[in-house]
Amino acid sequence: MAKVVAVTGNEAVANALRQVNPDVCAVYPITPQTEMMQRFSSFVSDGQVKTELILVESEHSAMSSCVGASAAGGRVITATSSQGLALMWEILFIASGTRLPIVMPVVNRALSAPLNIHGDHSDAMGARDTGWIQLWSENGQEAYDNTIQAFRIAEHMDIRLPAMICMDGFIISHSIERLEYLDDQDVQAFVGKFKQLNPLLDIEHPVSYGPLILPDYYMEYRRAQAEVATKVAQVVLDVADDFAQLSGRKYGLFETYRLDDAEIGLVILNSAAGTSKDVVDEFRDRGIKAGLFKPRLYRPFPYEETGEALKHLKALCVLDRADCFGGSFGPVFVDIATSLYPYRERPILINKIYGLGGRDYLPGHAELVLNELVDVAQTGTVRNYKEYIGVRE
Amino acid sequence: MAKALTLKELSKREINISSGHRLCSGCGAPIVVKMVLLASDYPVVAANATGCLEVSTCISDYTSWKIPWIHNAFENAAATLSGVETMYRSLKKQGKISQDIKFIAFGGDGGTYDIGLQSLSGAMERGHDMLYICYDNGAYMNTGIQRSSATPFGADTTTRPAGSVVPGKTEKRKNLTKIMAAHNIPYVAQASPSHWSDLMKKVRKALEISGPKFMNIMAPCNRGWRTRTDDAIMLSRLAVETCFWPLYEIENGVTKITFKPKEKKPVVDFLKPQGRFKHLFKPENEGLLAKIQTDIDWEWEKLQKEEACFTS
Numbered sequence: 182m183a184k185v186v187a188v189t190g191n192e193a194v195a196n197a198l199r200q201v202n203p204d205v206c207a208v209y210p211i212t213p214q215t216e217m218m219q220r221f222s223s224f225v226s227d228g229q230v231k232t233e234l235i236l237v238e239s240e241h242s243a244m245s246s247c248v249g250a251s252a253a254g255g256r257v258i259t260a261t262s263s264q265g266l267a268l269m270w271e272i273l274f275i276a277s278g279t280r281l282p283i284v285m286p287v288v289n290r291a292l293s294a295p296l297n298i299h300g301d302h303s304d305a306m307g308a309r310d311t312g313w314i315q316l317w318s319e320n321g322q323e324a325y326d327n328t329i330q331a332f333r334i335a336e337h338m339d340i341r342l343p344a345m346i347c348m349d350g351f352i353i354s355h356s357i358e359r360l361e362y363l364d365d366q367d368v369q370a371f372v373g374k375f376k377q378l379n380p381l382l383d384i385e386h387p388v389s390y391g392p393l394i395l396p397d398y399y400m401e402y403r404r405a406q407a408e409v410a411t412k413v414a415q416v417v418l419d420v421a422d423d424f425a426q427l428s429g430r431k432y433g434l435f436e437t438y439r440l441d442d443a444e445i446g447l448v449i450l451n452s453a454a455g456t457s458k459d460v461v462d463e464f465r466d467r468g469i470k471a472g473l474f475k476p477r478l479y480r481p482f483p484y485e486e487t488g489e490a491l492k493h494l495k496a497l498c499v500l501d502r503a504d505c506f507g508g509s510f511g512p513v514f515v516d517i518a519t520s521l522y523p524y525r526e527r528p529i530l531i532n533k534i535y536g537l538g539g540r541d542y543l544p545g546h547a548e549l550v551l552n553e554l555v556d557v558a559q560t561g562t563v564r565n566y567k568e569y570i571g572v573r574e
Numbered sequence: 575m576a577k578a579l580t581l582k583e584l585s586k587r588e589i590n591i592s593s594g595h596r597l598c599s600g601c602g603a604p605i606v607v608k609m610v611l612l613a614s615d616y617p618v619v620a621a622n623a624t625g626c627l628e629v630s631t632c633i634s635d636y637t638s639w640k641i642p643w644i645h646n647a648f649e650n651a652a653a654t655l656s657g658v659e660t661m662y663r664s665l666k667k668q669g670k671i672s673q674d675i676k677f678i679a680f681g682g683d684g685g686t687y688d689i690g691l692q693s694l695s696g697a698m699e700r701g702h703d704m705l706y707i708c709y710d711n712g713a714y715m716n717t718g719i720q721r722s723s724a725t726p727f728g729a730d731t732t733t734r735p736a737g738s739v740v741p742g743k744t745e746k747r748k749n750l751t752k753i754m755a756a757h758n759i760p761y762v763a764q765a766s767p768s769h770w771s772d773l774m775k776k777v778r779k780a781l782e783i784s785g786p787k788f789m790n791i792m793a794p795c796n797r798g799w800r801t802r803t804d805d806a807i808m809l810s811r812l813a814v815e816t817c818f819w820p821l822y823e824i825e826n827g828v829t830k831i832t833f834k835p836k837e838k839k840p841v842v843d844f845l846k847p848q849g850r851f852k853h854l855f856k857p858e859n860e861g862l863l864a865k866i867q868t869d870i871d872w873e874w875e876k877l878q879k880e881e882a883c884f885t886s
């Protein structure tokens with residue numbers, strides 16, 4: 182029987198991790214993730230999990246020890262935010278290149294400088310091309326559900342890639358929401374037993390991890406990794422089907438909201454999607470065909486499916502909670518534009534940068550953007566392809 | 575306490591790092607690794623920091639390692655092995671593994687004294703049951719002989735070359751062995767492949783002690799030291815006999831010198847055969863040579879006093 186609770190996002194994900202009951206967990210504090218690992222550490226202290234903790238001296242060592250523990254042959258987790266994820270960056274590539282199914286919740290937070298502890302997506306966007314699977318979550322329920330599904334996806338024998346579960350710092354990590362917990366036994370049965378693959382601790386079958394590969398074979402190795410990425414989407418869908426049977430909650434590669442007959446639309450990740458849906462409803466009430474697209478599997482990015490879902494729109498705004506410095510567009514915009522590029526008929530695209538460093542994203546912002554899209558769709562002209570919104574001029 | 579191995583017993587043991595690797599001929603590093611692995615009565619899982627040893631022993635699709643081995647990155651061999659060891663403890667506690675396995679990390683001086691010091695310090699402080707071995711060749715050799723904090727005073731390196739105004743390295747070596755001892759871990763030792771029996775005895779002792787252990791082992795590099803390719807053992811012996819590299823151990827805080835040269839040789843005996851110190855023998859650098867000798871004398875004196883604290 183599912184249990185209805187009122188908990189914070191951090192608490193929900195910590196509980197998912199307790200239910201999965203991994204073998205090893207590396208712990209290091211950073212706001213706004215800290216509370217999640219504190220809660221998990223209490224589960225260890227109270228004997229509610231079998232997990233061995235590694236109380237590392239940095240996030241670099243957190244990810245390094247996760248690589249060692251995962252190669253050794255068991256289920257491994259850690260969690261981080263912001264500077265912590267940035268410090269791990271070097272080893273993120275080693276985790277994915279070594280094909281180790283480490284699972285890591287990332288509580289999204291802005292990057293320094295200037296120092297800021299609040300939510301935006303700069304941290305995970307900086308890690309989007311590290312070879313990790315990324316599942317993004319609108320609210321505590323999705324973060325909880327994605328965490329449980331992440332183990333099945335990452336550990337799938339055709340995949341064996343690390344996965345991060347992203348959720349917005351403070352807005353989700355520290356807000357209390359109503360959500361439903363699955364039963365412990367159901368979660369256990371759903372994730373199943375960890376399947377070892379070439380474990381380092383198998384003394385009878387010694388393996389060498391982390392070789393040097395010279396130009397003669399490096400490229401083949403990398404291509405093999407790129408090919409694995411193409412298989413992830415189907416596994417995500419299969420796991421989502423099983424999860425729907427268990428929980429009644431359906432997930433896909435992305436969520437579309439009133440999009441099928443829409444003429445204008447928003448593309449937006451995580452918590453701000455919830456705010457935007459209300460405004461989409463208001464526009465629908467006024468007879469304006471607005472819709473919304475919320476990526477879930479952001480890496481590997483499902484380009485074809487995304488392009489198919491968006492190609493019929495007249496005008497589309499991609500809202501990015503991170504910027505790519507150097508004069509380009511926001512990261513999500515670049516991916517959406519790429520997914521639509523193959524179509525002769527495609528929507529006019531604009532890009533808004535919002536909510537950096539925890540700046541509020543309010544219904545009024547969505548309203549302004551949708552009004553602009555009405556105008557773009559009617560006139561076919563664009564005032565500004567990329568713009569910061571909710572910012573002092 | 576493991577008993578000492580006889581040569582006869584050793585000759586029957588399998589060598590777990592195979593020949594055919596791509597380290598330079600005469601390199602000290604694989605000699606050290608061979609001795610360390612031969613000393614163990616237990617199955618060993620090894621971790622390796624990026625560096626000469628690592629890049630030359632596992633070039634896909636080949637590996638010289640007959641035991642499970644993992645290379646992660648340059649600065650994190652200790653953290654990586656702490657993860658492996660923690661998974662071992664977890665699986666053992668769950669009854670999924672029953673064997674006794676020992677965990678040994680190998681890092682160069684750059685990967686240990688410098689970029690990997692935080693990772694090593696953390697792993698030691700956390701108390702993982704592992705032995706970390708630094709094979710010290712006194713520079714970043716894999717990238718072409720750059721200065722590290724283990725490079726001896728006065729040595730010529732590619733980032734602190736001896737020139738008309740700079741006489742090579744102008745700072746003293748960091749005393750990493752003492753830094754590790756200051757972690758209050760149960761066992762810290764310094765060893766040299768010239769004294770193979772002493773080296774192996776220390777490894778065997780370390781593997782019998784549970785908790786974190788650290789050994790600093792001299793590993794001559796003929797490329798970086800600019801010496802003959804067959805001089806590694808002779809040079810490591812001179813390092814010991816001049817007290818440039820004293821052999822000692824610190825067990826539960828108690829210092830014991832494990833080899834005392836009958837007659838301490840002058841340090842120039844160790845410096846002279848090495849091209850990296852050649853400039854020190856110019857007349858204008860006489861003072862530098864004298865300083866090196868004074869520093870060694872003082873360190874040796876201090877070490878003997880530390881030992882005496884516990885024996886008197």
Ligand SMILES: Cc1ncc(C[n+]2csc(CCOP(=O)(O)OP(=O)(O)O)c2C)c(N)n1
Binds near residue numbers: 625626649682717
């Ligand atoms: C983060 C990082 N910085 C720099 C390097 C380049 N690098 C690889 S091996 C090496 C030198 C290793 O020196 P040491 O640890 O003393 O081992 P040795 O090669 O001398 O045996 C360096 C600088 C790297 N691989 N990673």
Ligand code: SF4
Binds near residue numbers: 596626627794796
């Ligand atoms: S450069 Fe030195 S340390 Fe590296 S393989 Fe050659 S002799 Fe050994």
Ligand SMILES: [Mg+2]
Binds near residue numbers: 684710711712713714
């Ligand atoms: Mg070196």
